[in-house]
Each structure stands twice: as structure tokens, then as C-alpha cells.
Amino acid sequence: MKKIAVLAALSGASIMVMTAATPVMAQQSGATVAEDIIVTARRKDETAQDVPLVVNAVTADTLQKLNIRDFRDISTVVPGLQLSTNANGIGTTSSVRGVNYDVNASGNNGTIEFYLNDAPLASGILFQSMFDVGQIEVLRGPQGTLRGRASPSGSITVTSHRPNLQELGGYVSANINDLHGANLNGALNIPIIKDVLAIRVAGIVEKNEGNRIRSINDPAFVPYNRFSAFASYQGMVVNSRIFDQRESVNVVDGTQPASPVTIRAEDRRGVTDAPRRIRQKFDIYNWQGEYRFAGQKVNYVGSYTKQHLVSFQPSDTGDFFGAAYPSSPLNFQTFGQATDTYSMQESHELRLSSDEQLFGMVDYVVGGFVNRLESPTNLTTQTPFFAAFAPSPAAATPTSCLAPTTCSSIITTPITRGGRTIERSLFGNLTVHLGDATEISGGLRYINYKSYAFLTINGAMIPDAKEDVNFNTVIYSGSVKHNFTENLMAYASIGSSWRPGLSVTGDFSLNRTALENSFLILSPEKSKSYEIGFKSSFLDKRLRLNVSAFHQDFQNYPFRVPGSGVFYVSNDLSRTGPVDSVKSFNFVGAVPVKVDGVEGELAFRASDAWNFGVQASYARGKVQNGLVPCNDYSPRDGVPDSNSSVPTVQGIRTATGGDNISGCRTNVRSSYAPLFSANLQSEYSLPVSGSADGYLRGLVTYYGDSQNDPTNAVDDVKAYALVNLYAGVRDNSGAWEVSIYGKNIFNTQRVLSRSSTALTTSYATALGGQTGTTSYREISMTAPQEFGVNLRYAFGSR
Numbered sequence: 001m002k003k004i005a006v007l008a009a010l011s012g013a014s015i016m017v018m019t020a021a022t023p024v025m026a027q028q029s030g031a032t033v034a035e036d037i038i039v040t041a042r043r044k045d046e047t048a049q050d051v052p053l054v055v056n057a058v059t060a061d062t063l064q065k066l067n068i069r070d071f072r073d074i075s076t077v078v079p080g081l082q083l084s085t086n087a088n089g090i091g092t093t094s095s096v097r098g099v100n101y102d103v104n105a106s107g108n109n110g111t112i113e114f115y116l117n118d119a120p121l122a123s124g125i126l127f128q129s130m131f132d133v134g135q136i137e138v139l140r141g142p143q144g145t146l147r148g149r150a151s152p153s154g155s156i157t158v159t160s161h162r163p164n165l166q167e168l169g170g171y172v173s174a175n176i177n178d179l180h181g182a183n184l185n186g187a188l189n190i191p192i193i194k195d196v197l198a199i200r201v202a203g204i205v206e207k208n209e210g211n212r213i214r215s216i217n218d219p220a221f222v223p224y225n226r227f228s229a230f231a232s233y234q235g236m237v238v239n240s241r242i243f244d245q246r247e248s249v250n251v252v253d254g255t256q257p258a259s260p261v262t263i264r265a266e267d268r269r270g271v272t273d274a275p276r277r278i279r280q281k282f283d284i285y286n287w288q289g290e291y292r293f294a295g296q297k298v299n300y301v302g303s304y305t306k307q308h309l310v311s312f313q314p315s316d317t318g319d320f321f322g323a324a325y326p327s328s329p330l331n332f333q334t335f336g337q338a339t340d341t342y343s344m345q346e347s348h349e350l351r352l353s354s355d356e357q358l359f360g361m362v363d364y365v366v367g368g369f370v371n372r373l374e375s376p377t378n379l380t381t382q383t384p385f386f387a388a389f390a391p392s393p394a395a396a397t398p399t400s401c402l403a404p405t406t407c408s409s410i411i412t413t414p415i416t417r418g419g420r421t422i423e424r425s426l427f428g429n430l431t432v433h434l435g436d437a438t439e440i441s442g443g444l445r446y447i448n449y450k451s452y453a454f455l456t457i458n459g460a461m462i463p464d465a466k467e468d469v470n471f472n473t474v475i476y477s478g479s480v481k482h483n484f485t486e487n488l489m490a491y492a493s494i495g496s497s498w499r500p501g502l503s504v505t506g507d508f509s510l511n512r513t514a515l516e517n518s519f520l521i522l523s524p525e526k527s528k529s530y531e532i533g534f535k536s537s538f539l540d541k542r543l544r545l546n547v548s549a550f551h552q553d554f555q556n557y558p559f560r561v562p563g564s565g566v567f568y569v570s571n572d573l574s575r576t577g578p579v580d581s582v583k584s585f586n587f588v589g590a591v592p593v594k595v596d597g598v599e600g601e602l603a604f605r606a607s608d609a610w611n612f613g614v615q616a617s618y619a620r621g622k623v624q625n626g627l628v629p630c631n632d633y634s635p636r637d638g639v640p641d642s643n644s645s646v647p648t649v650q651g652i653r654t655a656t657g658g659d660n661i662s663g664c665r666t667n668v669r670s671s672y673a674p675l676f677s678a679n680l681q682s683e684y685s686l687p688v689s690g691s692a693d694g695y696l697r698g699l700v701t702y703y704g705d706s707q708n709d710p711t712n713a714v715d716d717v718k719a720y721a722l723v724n725l726y727a728g729v730r731d732n733s734g735a736w737e738v739s740i741y742g743k744n745i746f747n748t749q750r751v752l753s754r755s756s757t758a759l760t761t762s763y764a765t766a767l768g769g770q771t772g773t774t775s776y777r778e779i780s781m782t783a784p785q786e787f788g789v790n791l792r793y794a795f796g797s798r
Helices: 060-065 071-076 514-518 649-656
Strands: 008-019 055-059 082-085 092-096 099-102 112-116 133-140 154-160 169-177 182-193 197-208 227-242 246-248 276-293 296-314 336-354 362-374 377-386 408-434 438-457 467-485 488-499 525-538 543-560 566-574 577-585 588-605 610-623 626-630 662-666 676-687 692-703 720-731 736-743 751-754 760-765 768-773 776-781 786-796
Touching: 055 060, 060 133, 071 082, 566 626, 566 649, 577 649, 577 760, 577 768, 649 662
Parallel strands: 112 154, 377 760
Antiparallel strands: 008 197, 008 227, 055 133, 082 092, 092 099, 133 154, 169 182, 169 786, 182 197, 227 276, 246 776, 276 296, 296 336, 336 362, 336 377, 362 408, 377 408, 408 438, 438 467, 467 488, 488 525, 525 543, 543 588, 566 577, 588 610, 588 626, 610 676, 626 662, 676 692, 692 720, 720 736, 736 786, 751 776, 760 768
């Protein structure tokens, strides 16, 4: 057993250029301070309090104060938002407003869309590194009539720091923690031609237990007083070695056999003999331009992203073969699946909008958007083959084969998925101001989406997996808001969204049944959302209170079955020809979902020295009698099996009437994030000299009870809270700061997910496919306790 900790380093740099006439967004304090934060949620600069939708703005100041270095940690200050990297170290999962966005369930078409400097990009890129960020905006509810691609649950936009055109400046920040981690990041701002051209170089070097990242950015220049431009380039290389966390099955289920080595959750250990090996290379080009004329403006945003991923994932995830095979030159303990995938994404958006209101009462935005994606994928799966093994898996021991090195081999199965998508859309939005108090807004987007894809397994084309579709649809949004007073605004909104269906790539049957194929190629999703809310401030804007309530309906929502997977019959080619075997996979079903929720925010500046803020979210999403893949084989009664035994090929075929898989009707929750979550931030400061202040700040993030998969008796999560504390001294002008911090102060340890069954390993014999059951299950946990020191120095424009 090897330690689940691999040290790696991050490094990078970025270069950004901005020409004249581009306004610089004012950076203000975070959510704990009752101040107006400028956002661009509606394609114009306005305070978050004036926007008729829920916007959570995480400013650069908040990121610095709370020592947020990992993009996923913004969920600690945005209630109801969960961000995580999947166990394979590649995909990501995001959750907001009662539904999940799992890359493995939705592909590149998320319930949440992610943007970097206004251009859409894959969420996995943002999850790799975060430095020199100007602001992050989390927009909730359907998006798409104003920005990029349609997304039913919201969008997250990340804006880099823009160069300052007037003043030389920069900063350097160093962080050291007790988890053998160190972080050094900084930026340098250089005006080349004052008020016309500036360049900003930013970089990060990090050593931690995660990834290796490099970033560089490149410039553009057009000196014209009505024109502004911004361009950037980021190059990242990520090298990872990841051990998946495991737990002995009998630790929480005493009826199961004991493991060779008992592992408890708090041990943070794995059992595989080799880690997942992942190498990712990203090249991200982004460019923007704006031209203002006669009270109007034209904006263009373009991006080009290349991603190359090479990974190897061991298949013996529960160490089924164990210590009996270490001497085999075939290395049965490290066989697995190799992935080599390349993607190219290109997007262009051109829009015309009002810079000044038409007729003193109308704002408009019209434009077009194009997004192209190519993502060929090559998978190579490896399956052990034992020619002399006995008929029973229980007898499949080394003694069954007197010479394992001569009567065993590895079956290699190549799988290729190729294809491309292109999305074209036209959009428009009109806002009418009826006096100073009332505003009515509405928008439409027409979408044309084309997708072509094919799948080959062992060189054979799979006709059932071929995709050649052309969809046309229209989404809409509408809102009305009214300012009853200068400090009280109420609003109501409605919106729709659309997403293309998912096509799954993997080692599935050469001959698929209709039911099996319905879980591998899904129909497009449609959704409608309704929201009401109010935003208010009191005590000369020192106290802010915002509340909203929403309801959303989904049709054909891609719902990934929780747990360790659904058993199915796979028809593959082996050394002796076609062979049926039982395998497991987390399939996806297209289901109807209804979501209801409430969100709130309270911020109060009690004095010049003390402020605090509370944000909370409650969202309940539920599948409405949806058909999903399930383990319903023994007995076949329409209810998922509660036992963890692996069915036989004949058992599946008999139970399903000849099908490869079973389906059940379900009414479970659509997201396994807690229904309720909240965070509390507070800071108290006092002078320690004529030019410096001392401070103490805290962040408490609370997650309520979470009842996960109802068929899994061991995966529910009790409520818990994570407490972070920060103390330090800072210069009044912001030139320097020294701080110490502690994250997860009380060392709260919660198992956040547990697979319902023990991990299994597939192999083949001369008598057919076999499935070996291990004594370990897959789990995930909260982040460990961390203590550290942060030093920061800044000068000039910073």
C-alpha cells in the first residue's frame, strides 16, 4: 500500500495588453462588507444590487483576504455552489440550484457554463490554476440570451486583472503551509505608452500535493481612442500522479469479509499498486475588441483552446489480484485503461449594443455566436486473460495456473470516438426603462446545433453509436423590476434553456439493445425557470438584505446514477472470439426534474472596524418518475437491488428478458449536494501604528445533512461546518501584508461519498468473462487541516 500523497510543482506566467478607452473595474471588498460591487452580469457595468437576478461576486480582495488559491474553494463563499474534480483527475462536477453538472454525464454541455474573459471554455481548465484574478461572478438561473452558450442553472465568469494604462506597479505574494506546500505568485504592470498601451505579466510557482501548471500570456496593440483591445495567452502543462482513496467495506458494514489490510476513512489511504497518471496540456488564446461610436458600441470576443490529454487509469481499483502477482512480467496489478484525447474549441461572438439609452429609455444588445468543437478520443482497455483458470472465480488462484507467466496474457481493446460539433446562434435583448423606477427586459436566442460522431471498438464500427444530428431551437428570458425606494428593489423573471444530449464513449457491447442505447445516447434537454426576489439596503447602505425564490422544470435532464455503477452485459472480442461478461458503469438516464429553492444574503458594516456577512441557499431538486439504469436483477421487482452481489450474465439476461441492462423508475433527488448550505464571514481590525492595522477575520462554511442515494445505506452525510481563521498586519495603503491562517481549524473529517458496493475487477478466462469482487469501496473526504503563512508586497498600480 502506497501513500496517497504526491508532491508536484506549479509554475506559469501571463501577459495581457489593454489599449485606451477600456474602463477598469473597481475592486472592492468581499461579501462581508455592505458596499456596492460592480458586475457585468447584463453586459454592462452596474452594481450587483441593481441586477434583477442573483449574482455572487467574489472580488480579488476577497480571494486575497481568505487565501483562496484553488478555484474549487470559491464554493466556501458562494452558498449552494459545489465544485469538485472527479476521481479520474480529469473531469469536474459542479452543483448549483439543485442539479449537478458532471462532465462525465453532460460532456461539454453543462448545466453551468464557465467563461474566462467572456469566452467559454472547459471547466477543467479553470480548475487547474487561479492567479491574478480580477473578479469571479456566479450568475444563477438560466443564462444564454446575453452571453455565450445556453445554460439552465447559471454561469461562472472569471475576469483577469486588466493592465493599468497610467501607472507602473505590481505585487508579490508568498504562502507556506504545513502540508509541504508553498505558493509564490505576483504580477508586474508596465504602461508602455501612457493612456494607450500597457502590458501586465503575472505568474505563479506552487509546490503542493496536486498538479503542475505553467502559464504565459501574449499581447495585441491597436492605438485608437475609440477602440480598446485585450488579448491573452495561457499555456499550462499539468502532470499528476493520483491515488484514489479507499475504505474497507467491513468498516461500516460488519457483515462483509475483512480486508487484507484494514483501511479507515481517516487513514486517507489507497490500495492500488500504481497511481493514475495524467498529463494535460492546454493552450488558451483569448482576444477582445470594443469600438464606440454615436452612443453605440461593437464588441468582439474570440477564443481558441487546444487541450491534449494522455492518461492511464489502473483497472484493478480494489487490488483484487493482490500480492499474489507481483512477480508477473505482465503486471496484473497495474493493467488498466489508457486515454489519449485531443480537443480543439474555437468561439467567436460579435455584438452591437447601446452605449447610451435610445430615446432616453431603451437599452439593447444584438449579436451572433459561433462555437466549434472537435474532440477525437482513443481509449485502450486492458483485460487479463487466464487460459488455465478453473470455472469458478473463487478457484481462480495462482495454483490454478502452475505457470501464470506462460498461460496468461493481456487482451487489448482499442476504442476510438471521433466527431465534431458546431453551434451557431443569433441573440437579442431589449430593456425598456419606464421612468426611473421600473424596468422591463426580454431576450431571445435562436440556436442551430449540429453534431457528428462515430465509434469503433476493436476496429469495428458500431452502427448504434453513430450520431448525425441537426437541432434548431429558441430560448428566451424576461424580467421586470421595480424600485419602490432608492434602497428597495423587487423583481420577477422567467427564462428557458436548452442543451444537446449526451453521447457516451466506452467499452460497451458490440451489439446494443434499445434500452442500453437509450442510456448511452440521450435526447436534448429543455428547461424553464421562474424567480422572484428583492434587494434592499438600510442604515445608509451599511446593512444589505437580499432574498430570492425560484422554481425550475427540466425535461431530459442527464442524471448520472450514483454509487459504484450499474452492472450490464458487455459483448466483447477476446482471444477466443466474442465473449459476454458482466461489467459495471455509472450510466446516465434522461429524466424529468423539478427544483425549488430559496437564496438569501445579509451583510452589515457595524462600524469602521467590524463587519460581517451571511449567505445561505436551500435548493431541493427531485427526479419525477424518471427511467434510469439500475441493478434490478435479483429479484426483478422494479426496485434497485439492495445487496452488493455481482449478477451473472445469465442472471441479467433472464431477469431482463434478454436485455443487457435493467431500468427502474425513480423519484430520488437530482443532486446529492446538501439541501441547505451557508457561510459566515467577519473581520475586525484595529490600528497597531500610525500606518498599519492589525486584523482578525474568519470564514465559517456550513453544509447541512445530505441524504444521498436511497439504495445506498452508507453514503449519507451528516451536517458539518468548516472553520477558517486569519490574523495579520497590513499597511494602510495596501503596500504590504503579513498574515497567518488556519483552514479547517477543528480538523473536521467527513466522508462525502461512499460507493454502495465493493469495487470489482473484470478479467477473462477460456470459459468467458469473470468479475472479481474486492473488499474495498471508493470514498471521498473533506480537505485536511492546513496552517500557513502568507507574505504580500505591492507597489504602484498593483
